Amino acid sequence: MPVIRALGNVAKQALLAPACGCQPLTVAIRNISFSPRQVTSGSDASFHSVSFSETDHPKVLITGGLGQLGVGLAKLLRKRFGKNNVILSDIRKPPSNVFHSGPFIYSDILDYKNLREIVVNNRITWLVHYSALLSAVGEANVALARAVNITGLHNILDIAAEHGLRLFVPSTIGAFGPTSPRNPTPDLCVQRPRTIYGVSKVHAELMGEYYHHRYGLDFRCLRYPGIISADSQPGGGTTDYAVQIFHNAVKTGKFECNLKPDTRLPMMYIDDCLRATLEVMEAPVEPLRMRTYNINAMSFTPEELANEVQKQLPDLQVTYEIDSVRQAIADSWPMNFDDSNARNDWGWKHDYDLPELVQTMLNFIGSDSRIAQAN
Numbered sequence: 001m002p003v004i005r006a007l008g009n010v011a012k013q014a015l016l017a018p019a020c021g022c023q024p025l026t027v028a029i030r031n032i033s034f035s036p037r038q039v040t041s042g043s044d045a046s047f048h049s050v051s052f053s054e055t056d057h058p059k060v061l062i063t064g065g066l067g068q069l070g071v072g073l074a075k076l077l078r079k080r081f082g083k084n085n086v087i088l089s090d091i092r093k094p095p096s097n098v099f100h101s102g103p104f105i106y107s108d109i110l111d112y113k114n115l116r117e118i119v120v121n122n123r124i125t126w127l128v129h130y131s132a133l134l135s136a137v138g139e140a141n142v143a144l145a146r147a148v149n150i151t152g153l154h155n156i157l158d159i160a161a162e163h164g165l166r167l168f169v170p171s172t173i174g175a176f177g178p179t180s181p182r183n184p185t186p187d188l189c190v191q192r193p194r195t196i197y198g199v200s201k202v203h204a205e206l207m208g209e210y211y212h213h214r215y216g217l218d219f220r221c222l223r224y225p226g227i228i229s230a231d232s233q234p235g236g237g238t239t240d241y242a243v244q245i246f247h248n249a250v251k252t253g254k255f256e257c258n259l260k261p262d263t264r265l266p267m268m269y270i271d272d273c274l275r276a277t278l279e280v281m282e283a284p285v286e287p288l289r290m291r292t293y294n295i296n297a298m299s300f301t302p303e304e305l306a307n308e309v310q311k312q313l314p315d316l317q318v319t320y321e322i323d324s325v326r327q328a329i330a331d332s333w334p335m336n337f338d339d340s341n342a343r344n345d346w347g348w349k350h351d352y353d354l355p356e357l358v359q360t361m362l363n364f365i366g367s368d369s370r371i372a373q374a375n
């Protein structure tokens with residue numbers, strides 16, 4: 001493949017002569033949807049040029065879509081872009097309501113060719129990469145977390161660069177560690193997390209930004225706080241207690257918390273999180289001074305959350321049985337998140353503070369359990 005070899009030579013020259021600057025190379029690469037994997041492997045794959053008119057809706061693929069966040073995001077994006085323009089994917093079997101609500105496809109992010117086939121056959125233009133092992137589950141299975149969160153991400157980056165996709169990868173408050181400023185934590189500061197989850201997310205931030213600067217990849221990343229949702233279960237994180245308390249409060253009136261009562265962490269209601277994701281994906285390029293932004297809504301401790309729930313359900317009894325792994329993780333994470341750059345650059349604004357969050361969660365779970373009892 002002479003074109004690929006020629007590109008490889010250009011890339012080598014650019015690396016050997018950094019004084020020339022990489023901008024011309026970046027522009028050339030961007031225009032032909034260059035994939036670093038194609039050049040280094042010398043594969044026979046052809047280049048793809050994806051052109052869409054301004055009025056076309058994006059064609060979106062969501063990986064890891066059956067977790068806490070993916071189904072809600074698919075619903076939001078389908079409302080905006082049309083049901084068939086948003087494909088959910090995962091390695092798990094979808095429940096029937098999800099299967100019947102729009103396109104679903106099997107996709108293992110560790111299988112590069114399968115991913116490429118899906119992107120090509122469905123003419124994907126936006127990729128939302130949700131697959132991951134979260135903080136607590138990751139510590140219990142470091143090898144798998146490393147494979148999914150790091151090797152999987154490499155596949156995603158290469159596919160996105162190769163096919164000129166707009167790529168969203170969420171990061172997290174977990175991308176910070178005990179040596180980061182914790183109250184508040186700004187966008188740019190020391191990031192030395194102590195979990196495989198955090199390490200893999202810092203890696204994702206850096207690799208995405210590198211691909212953006214080096215190859216022109218349209219990479220967008222938000223660092224989410226702990227996300228709280230009523231109709232989807234968290235996948236094994238440190239902030240899961242803040243979801244479980246609502247279910248237990250409604251169903252049993254008792255909750256055993258696995259974090260200490262004064263553990264303060266940034267949190268957000270799922271509707272705010274998903275709206276932020278859509279907004280940053282739709283944002284024009286010009287105001288995006290950075291490619292990775294903190295977003296925040298509120299910060300609270302288990303005790304403060306319990307007090308707010310008890311305003312509605314005064315009989316709720318909360319006890320504490322500390323999980324040492326989760327506690328150590330939480331103690332190394334931000335207590336308050338500084339998201340002023342997101343607010344200034346692309347207009348981020350949250351809707352839900354603690355009282356609205358609690359009211360909304362209890363309404364949702366309460367009505368859900370009343371329906372279940374009636375059936």
Ligand SMILES: NC(=O)c1ccc[n+]([C@@H]2O[C@H](COP(=O)([O-])OP(=O)(O)OC[C@H]3O[C@@H](n4cnc5c(N)ncnc54)[C@H](O)[C@@H]3O)[C@@H](O)[C@H]2O)c1
Pocket residue numbers: 063064065066067068069070089090091092107108109110129130131132133134148152170171172173223224225226227228233234235236237239
């Ligand atoms: N939920 C939160 O509080 C939160 C906070 C910050 C960041 N995030 C990030 O948002 C994203 C979505 O989070 P979530 O809470 O929905 O996660 P989750 O753990 O609930 O779901 C992750 C999904 O990834 C899938 N998956 C695992 N291995 C896979 C593979 N090899 N190929 C394809 N899919 C695979 C799982 O089956 C699962 O459905 C993650 O990247 C997470 O790090 C979440």
Ligand SMILES: C[C@@H](O)[C@H](N)C(=O)O
Pocket residue numbers: 134135136172173174197224225226227236237238239240
């Ligand atoms: C904070 C977030 O990344 C996830 N909910 C976790 O606790 O692991």
